Amino acid sequence: MIVRLERRTHVPLHLVVIAPLAAIFTALLLAAGLIAAAGVNPLMAYGEMLTGAFGSRLSITEMLTRATPLIFTGLAAAVAFRARLWNIGGEGQFFVGALITAWIGHSLGVLGWIGIPLLMLAGMAAGAALLAGPAFLRLRFGVDEVVTTLLLNFIVILFVGLMIEGPMRDPLAFGWPSSVPVDGDFRLPDLIPRTRLHIGLLIAIAAAGAVWLILARTVFGAETRAAGLNASAAAFAGISLPRTIMGVALLSGALAGLAGSVEVMGVTAGVTTTMSPGFGYAGIVVAMLAALHPAGVVAAAVFVATVFVGADAMSRATGVPSFIADVIVALCLLTMIVALLFTTYRVRR
Amino acid sequence: MTKVLELHGITKRFGTLTANDDVTLTLAEGEILALLGENGAGKTTLMNILFGHYAADAGTVRVFGEELPPGLPRAAIEVGVGMVHQHFTLAGNLTVLENVMLGSEHLTRARSARGEAREKLLQIAERFGLPVNPEAKVRSLSVGERQRVEILKALYRDARILILDEPTAVLARPEAMRLFETLRDMTKEGLSLIFISHKLHEVMAASDRVAVLRGGKMVAERKTSETNPGELAELMVGRKVERPVRHDHKIGAPVLIANNVRVEEDGELRLDDVSFTVHTGEILGIVGVSGNGQASLGGLLSGLVHPSAGRLTLLDEEISHLGPRGMIRAGAGRVPEDRHAEGVVGELSLWENAVLERLRTPEFSRRGFVRQRAARDYTSGLIKRFDIRGASPDTRTRLLSGGNMQKLILGRVLTNGPCFVLANQPTRGLDEGAIAAVHVELLAARAEGAAILLISEELEEAVALSDRIQAIVKGRLSEPISADEADPQRLGLMMAGVWKEDDSEA
Numbered sequence: 001m002i003v004r005l006e007r008r009t010h011v012p013l014h015l016v017v018i019a020p021l022a023a024i025f026t027a028l029l030l031a032a033g034l035i036a037a038a039g040v041n042p043l044m045a046y047g048e049m050l051t052g053a054f055g056s057r058l059s060i061t062e063m064l065t066r067a068t069p070l071i072f073t074g075l076a077a078a079v080a081f082r083a084r085l086w087n088i089g090g091e092g093q094f095f096v097g098a099l100i101t102a103w104i105g106h107s108l109g110v111l112g113w114i115g116i117p118l119l120m121l122a123g124m125a126a127g128a129a130l131l132a133g134p135a136f137l138r139l140r141f142g143v144d145e146v147v148t149t150l151l152l153n154f155i156v157i158l159f160v161g162l163m164i165e166g167p168m169r170d171p172l173a174f175g176w177p178s179s180v181p182v183d184g185d186f187r188l189p190d191l192i193p194r195t196r197l198h199i200g201l202l203i204a205i206a207a208a209g210a211v212w213l214i215l216a217r218t219v220f221g222a223e224t225r226a227a228g229l230n231a232s233a234a235a236f237a238g239i240s241l242p243r244t245i246m247g248v249a250l251l252s253g254a255l256a257g258l259a260g261s262v263e264v265m266g267v268t269a270g271v272t273t274t275m276s277p278g279f280g281y282a283g284i285v286v287a288m289l290a291a292l293h294p295a296g297v298v299a300a301a302v303f304v305a306t307v308f309v310g311a312d313a314m315s316r317a318t319g320v321p322s323f324i325a326d327v328i329v330a331l332c333l334l335t336m337i338v339a340l341l342f343t344t345y346r347v348r349r
Numbered sequence: 350m351t352k353v354l355e356l357h358g359i360t361k362r363f364g365t366l367t368a369n370d371d372v373t374l375t376l377a378e379g380e381i382l383a384l385l386g387e388n389g390a391g392k393t394t395l396m397n398i399l400f401g402h403y404a405a406d407a408g409t410v411r412v413f414g415e416e417l418p419p420g421l422p423r424a425a426i427e428v429g430v431g432m433v434h435q436h437f438t439l440a441g442n443l444t445v446l447e448n449v450m451l452g453s454e455h456l457t458r459a460r461s462a463r464g465e466a467r468e469k470l471l472q473i474a475e476r477f478g479l480p481v482n483p484e485a486k487v488r489s490l491s492v493g494e495r496q497r498v499e500i501l502k503a504l505y506r507d508a509r510i511l512i513l514d515e516p517t518a519v520l521a522r523p524e525a526m527r528l529f530e531t532l533r534d535m536t537k538e539g540l541s542l543i544f545i546s547h548k549l550h551e552v553m554a555a556s557d558r559v560a561v562l563r564g565g566k567m568v569a570e571r572k573t574s575e576t577n578p579g580e581l582a583e584l585m586v587g588r589k590v591e592r593p594v595r596h597d598h599k600i601g602a603p604v605l606i607a608n609n610v611r612v613e614e615d616g617e618l619r620l621d622d623v624s625f626t627v628h629t630g631e632i633l634g635i636v637g638v639s640g641n642g643q644a645s646l647g648g649l650l651s652g653l654v655h656p657s658a659g660r661l662t663l664l665d666e667e668i669s670h671l672g673p674r675g676m677i678r679a680g681a682g683r684v685p686e687d688r689h690a691e692g693v694v695g696e697l698s699l700w701e702n703a704v705l706e707r708l709r710t711p712e713f714s715r716r717g718f719v720r721q722r723a724a725r726d727y728t729s730g731l732i733k734r735f736d737i738r739g740a741s742p743d744t745r746t747r748l749l750s751g752g753n754m755q756k757l758i759l760g761r762v763l764t765n766g767p768c769f770v771l772a773n774q775p776t777r778g779l780d781e782g783a784i785a786a787v788h789v790e791l792l793a794a795r796a797e798g799a800a801i802l803l804i805s806e807e808l809e810e811a812v813a814l815s816d817r818i819q820a821i822v823k824g825r826l827s828e829p830i831s832a833d834e835a836d837p838q839r840l841g842l843m844m845a846g847v848w849k850e851d852d853s854e855a
Contacts (some may be wrong), residue, residue, distance in 0.1 A: 010745065217721075219714045226705060230694040236651060236685055237705040238674030 012292060013243065015309045015343045021290045022297070023339040024303065027331035040318045052313020053306040059313070061195035067305035069094070069276070071204035072259030073283025074290060074297040075211050076127075080252035082215065082292050083228040085135065085245055089149030090256040091280025092156035093130050095271070097123030097257030099160055101264045102271045103168060103183030115186050120203075120261050127257015128174065128250040130156070135249035161273050170270055181269035188266040198266035205298060207255065212294040214251070224248055253254045256280060277308060278326070285333045291340065304329055352414075353378050353541045354399075354430070354510055354759045357407035361394055369392040369405070370565040376510065381532060381542045383552040383573070385585055386562035386774065387749065387780035392545050395562070396512060400432060407547040412510065425794045435515040437495050438555055441488035445498050446470060448487055449505050466505075473504050478534050492640065493524040511535075514546040517551055521638035522808065522841050529555040547585070547780070548577040550809075553699050563587055579826065582781065590781045593789045595832075601629025604800035605650075605681075605769045610659035610669075612645045612824075619645035621824040623659070626798040627769065632791065633829070634815030635804045637844055639773025642824035643804050644686065647773040650802060651683045652676035665768055677706050682767030684758055686774045686804075692758045695747030699737075700728040702746045703761050752783025763799075770794055776810060787816060808840055822846040 032042035053063045073090045080087035101123045134148035161177070164170075168179040188198040215221040226234040227244045235241050259279060266349060268275050282304050289303065290296030311325030354376040369391045376382050383513060388394045397403045399410055404420035411417070412428045432795070439448050439855040450466050467483050479497050487495060496516065503511055513532075517525040532542055532555065546552055552559055553573060561584045563570045570585045583589055605627045612620035620642050620679050627633045637643060648654030649661065652673040661669045663679050671679060685691035693702045704713045704724045713724050728742035735756040740749055749757065755775065772791060775786040791814060795801055804821075805811045811818055818835050820827040820843035827848040842848070 010748075103770060217719060218717050219708050219719055220717065222701060222705075222708055222719055226694045226701070229696045230690075233691050234705070235654065235692045236673055236683070236691040238652075238672070238677050239708075240672075240674070340411070 008309050008344060011343050012204075016291065019339040019343045020291070020300065020336060023289065024332055025334040026335040026339075027328055030331050030335075031328045034327060035320055035324065038320045040320050045314050045318050045320055047160050048314040048317045049307070049310030051310075052248045052317075053310040057192075058195060059309065060096040061192055061197040063097075063302070063305045063309045064201055065196045065198070066309050067264070068198075068204050069259040069263045069279045070282055070286050070301035070304055071201075071208060071298055072255050072262065073279050074286030074301050075207060075257055075283075075294060076252045076255035076259070077287035078290060078292040078297055079211060079215070079224075079295065081228075081287055083224045083245060084231070085138075085248050085252065086146045087131060087134075087149050087252050087256075088146055088284065089131060089134065089253075089280070090259075090283045091276065091278065092149070092153040092278045093127035093253050093256035093339070094260040094263075094276055095156045095160050096126040096130050097260030098166075098264045098268075098271045098275065099163060099179070099260070100126040100257075101261040102179045102182055102269075105186045105265065106180040108169075108183070112185050115183075116188065116265065119186055119265060120258055123257045123261025123264075124254035125257070127255070127260070128253040129251045130257070131253030132184045132246070135246055139245060139247070143309045151189055157273055160271060164271060164273070168271070173270070177272060179271040182265055184191075186265055187269065188262065200262040200266040203258075204261060207258070208294045208298050211251075211255070215294065219348075220244075220247060230259065256283070282308075282329055285329050288333055288336045288340075293322075304332075351378050352376065353412065354853065355409075355411040356395065356399065357409045357411070358651045359395060359398055359410075360406045360773050361398060361403060362406055367565050369398065370390065372408070372562070372565070372567045374560055374567065376541050378541055379536045379539060380558060381536060381544065381556045383559045384543055384545045384562065385549075385552050385557035385559055387547055387585055388778065389780075390562040390585075391565040392562055393514075394565075396514070396545070397433070399430065399512070410731050426506060426508075429507055429509040431502055431506060431508025431511050433496070433499045433511065433513045433516060437499055439487045439495055442486065444483055444484050444486055445490075445501075448498060449483075449502050453506055461573070470501065470505060473501060476537055477540075478531055479504075479505060492519045492638075493528070494551075496520070496528070503713060509539065510541045513548060514544065516544055517546070517548065519639055521844055522837070523845060524638075525551065526554070529691075549581050549585075552581065553578055561585055564690075586781045590785050592785045592813060593792055595632075595792055595795075595816075597631060598796070600631045600816060602735060604664060605802065606662045607649075608660045608662075610649065610656045610661060611764055611794060612649055613653055613657050614645060614648075614654060619654075619824050620649065620656075623824070623826050625802075625819060625826060625829070627802050629768075629800055630795055631816045632795050632801040632803050632814050634811035634818040634832075635802065635826070636808060636811045636818055636840060637806070637820050637821035641808055641821050643773070643806075643821060646821065646823070647686050647771065647804060648678075650681065650771040651685065652681075677765070679769040682762035682765055682770040682799075684755075684762055684770070684775050686777070688754050688758060689747075693746045693754060695745070697742055697746060699732070699746055699749075699757060700724045700742040701729040702757065703731055703742075706761060707765070721810075722770035727764075731757065731764065734764075735760040735790070736765065752779045752786065755779060755783065755787055756790075759787065763794055765788060767794075767799055767819050770799050771804075772801060773804045774806065775803070776805075776807065784810075808837060811835075812840070820844050 027341050033041040035045045042239045053059055073094060076090050077087060101119045103123050105119050134145045137143035137148055164177050164179040170178045170180045188200050191197045191199050191201060223239045227238060227241055231241060264271060284296055286300040286304055289300035307328050309326050312321045314320060315322035352375050356372060356374040359369050359372040372395060384392055398405045401420050401422040401424050403422055408415055411703040412430060417424045422807045446467055459712050470483055476497050479501055481497060481501060516528060556573045559571050559573055560567060563585060603626045607623055607625050610620055645654055652675060660667060663681060666679060668679055707713055713720050725742040732740060737753045737756045776787050791801060803814055812832055812835050815832050817831050819829045827843050
């Protein structure tokens with residue numbers, strides 16, 4: 001008996017919503033096996049996780065603080081993947097955005113709050129520039145951008161290490177490897193007093209709206225979607241693929257760079273090599289869980305942030321290593337890919 | 350005569366669609382049965398049921414009197430039914446012998462039985478009159494030879510019933526005629542054949558009996574000797590469909606001129622010193638067997654491929670270097686060879702595809718934003734004007750049937766007021782009704798003064814529509830002949846590379 005996959009004529013809305021939920025459920029189920037193997041009741045562990053992320057006002061703001069960069073990196077991945085530009089370099093773009101923000105933000109201390117948008121632009125430019133290279137190599141020489149963007153991440157992080165041990169070292173950090181902090185004028189205002197939650201969250205949500213507007217309503221967005229869905233038909237219709245891909249690369253890199261910029265101005269002030277628990281990579285999962293839709297990115301970022309923050313709390317309470325968060329997030333990517341298959345195809349005997 | 354194959358009362362539903370509705374079909378020993386029907390009539394579903402790829406909802410399949418278990422793909426093959434697919438399933442980098450052996454070797458035997466296999470293959474080739482060199486790489490074979498390998502592959506597995514799916518889709522007419530002779534000879538060796546087709550002249554030429562499927566139902570069975578193409582066409586379509594007739598009118602000034610154009614792709618010469626002129630109000634037909642440079646010619650006139658020598662001018666402007674957008678701006682309308690690959694983005698809506706070529710014009714965008722209402726209104730107009738059925742501007746384009754998709758592409762091209770239109774295989778894979786509609790539109794554009802270059806593998810179509818015809822062979826073009834001088838024999842010779850001026854090609 002053979003099983004056939006048959007393309008659905010249209011994907012009903014309820015499936016679009018159910019698919020990521022089913023993927024998440026399955027991933028949690030699989031991870032439960034690992035938690036049980038660590039000698040802990042999975043239900044209890046997940047309970048701790050929820051409490052850790054939603055249990056108090058403070059935990060909710062922590063979770064949202066964590067979700068903020070994930071929204072940016074999720075958008076970065078979603079935009080790129082829409083055009084079939086496989087940007088795996090969100091992590092590197094995040095760090096160059098952060099580094100340039102700390103560098104300029106430390107030395108230009110006379111601008112007042114006007115400097116904030118300027119620093120954001122600088123972070124965006126740095127991220128965009130970092131992705132422009134791999135995009136150019138792909139367009140000009142056919143170099144696979146998965147390889148170049150991925151490997152650039154390691155180069156960038158080593159470079160960050162070099163800078164914060166050397167030229168950008170913070171002398172007040174008592175040997176703790178951190179860069180000089182941005183000037184106090186350039187710290188993002190708190191959204192809720194006495195928490196770490198800053199207005200970066202609003203900027204991230206606005207960015208999601210802007211990305212939606214660009215993709216759904218502009219000529220550039222229409223060209224991007226056409227190029228991603230059927231490159232040869234787009235080229236036949238006179239859409240310039242190199243220009244579209246390069247435009248997408250600049251937008252995607254800028255979003256990931258903005259993530260780093262906002263994280264520095266909103267949370268860390270200085271750059272450390274440990275400031276990102278993999279925001280760039282997790283952005284890929286966020287984008288996939290969102291089925292590349294900007295509104296979905298916000299929701300998916302909240303979920304992934306919940307796993308990250310909740311896993312820390314769970315780890316403290318039960319002793320299960322917090323690395324389980326990475327396992328859950330990675331499992332979500334795999335299960336979501338399967339779920340996407342079932343939304344576009346119907347299984348038939 | 351004994352019945353070798355009986356399909357009885359076959360019904361198959363997919364959701365609300367009934368693909369086969371109580372279909373009964375028999376095949377006698379030594380008979381050639383043509384299974385005639387339009388796209389979507391249920392021919393493929395029926396054959397898939399015979400081969401166990403689908404299990405029928407009702408009905409039985411009997412081969413040589415034995416009932417086959419439903420849904421077992423190997424069952425039909427084991428009792429001696431072979432299939433020759435329209436798209437060949439051969440590995441180009443293997444030899445003929447290796448291709449034939451693939452999949453029928455013993456898994457448990459350590460050494461492959463090349464010698465025996467070679468012996469058996471040559472024996473079969475001899476018996477059925479299908480000469481072949483077992484050691485030739487399949488890549489180096491012509492399309493006709495590849496098809497022969499496909500047939501041999503089925504015979505090697507001891508097929509006594511052979512099913513051929515649109516066997517002539519890739520063949521030139523002389524090759525097709527040769528195939529039919531071979532098939533006839535094969536029946537004398539005790540083979541029974543079903544061939545699936547939607548081409549009437551082939552059915553008339555090659556079959557003993559015709560079964561006509563329409564809308565999943567078996568609507569008629571005729572002895573070939575007792576029917577005629579007109580009756581079959583009507584049975585197949587369900588109503589009278591008449592293709593429009595070209596009326597002579599005055600041809601105007603030259604619009605598109607190609608002068609000694611040479612095109613190389615991937616280091617290979619694809620168009621060799623090609624020259625032609627298309628005039629206002631004229632359809633110039635380019636006929637030829639698939640794979641002789643039509644794709645490059647289409648690419649050249651779409652702006653995707655650029656000449657390495659020679660000149661291409663449109664209304665005296667040089668357009669050799671223009672890309673797709675430049676071509677559109679210069680007034681060229683282009684209907685691509687492959688609707689799905691190049692014509693439309695299936696996942697986008699009708700309206701997005703309708704304006705895809707003109708997204709950046711003020712008509713459909715303002716300050717970088719798409720003017721969605723204008724685009725939707727325009728698409729509604731296209732739907733009405735070009736009779737695109739079962740769709741609204743927001744329908745996903747991939748849901749359209751081939752004919753309606755082609756009408757959308759034609760509409761997008763023709764409403765742009767082009768001075769030149771490239772129509773590359775505009776009716777490939779379409780059913781009779783849609784073919785007639787496409788022909789009507791092309792002739793209407795001609796009447797309005799467009800210069801049209803029609804690339805076609807269908808001789809009937811080329812002769813019916815074209816004012817003048819040139820043949821393309823191995824990247825070279827024959828001299829044009831006027832449509833009045835074009836009889837099938839002369840065109841057949843031209844397509845084989847024999848033309849007056851240059852007999853050396855033959």
